[in-house]
Amino acid sequence: MKMDGQRESENVEDVRGSGGGGGLPIGGRGLGVGGIVVALLASWAFGINPLTVLGLLDGGGGAPAVQSGAPAEHHPKDPGAVFVSRVLADTEDVWGGYFQRSGQQYPAPKLVIFRDRWPTACGAGEAAMGPFYCPADRKVYIDLGFYEVMRQRLGAPGDFAQAYVIAHEVGHHLQNLMGTTEKLDRARGRVSEREANALSVKLELQADCFAGVWANLSQRSKGWLEQGDIEEALNAASQIGDDTLQKRARGTVVPESFTHGSSAQRVRWFKTGLQAGDLKACDTFSSAAL
Known part of the structure; x- marks a missing residue:
């Protein structure tokens, strides 16, 4: 990705030095961001829903949290933080323009960079959960150490693979704005666990499709993608299936x-959004085949 010279978002809160807390306590020890793979693999091995292990579903609810620590820094300068700030800025440009063409205003989400653990309006956010979106406070949360997990343990390296992660979580923000998240949460309470899982799959695949739409529209406006970038995103989508x-x-x-x-x-739904460049192509809930 050609990132040099791209603007940085004003909606980034860097709280890594704010004393948000340690990792998830398991057996008296903290679980760092590398634990996401361990947690997921353990859940599959023992037949446990991974959401039970990780404690929070993308878009899930929870008790309001009380913020603590020093004020957030809104202009982080280390390379990893600058990268996600620039990606977030581009999602603001893309979705701001998209909403404007429909005569609407796009309320952009905040992105919180934390380390290990941080309180959110959806409950305690843990690095072990990986990046996630909280609809209650309209914020995306990420521990940048997750990108090391992608490279070293998930086999998903590359800067555009990292951008895909941000775009996917912003996709959940779009679902929240559209009312999809709330409808799904209500529906989950009326169905079996198996049916609730199926609804979650449709929500996640739609967020993948939204990420693909973003990639299409972003490339049209900036032309900043380089050879191999799309393949990096497709590989990342495949590795986390x-x-x-x-x-x-x-x-x-x-x-x-x-x-x-x-x-x-x-992979299919990311490519669907990428090829269409239109959110209307991302109706996973009405699709006969996922």
């Missing part, structure tokens, strides 16, 4: 336990 994680953990696949979609599904 539920079936790939399950095979890695125990060699078998249990589709009814999927919560994010298979590798093929995640």
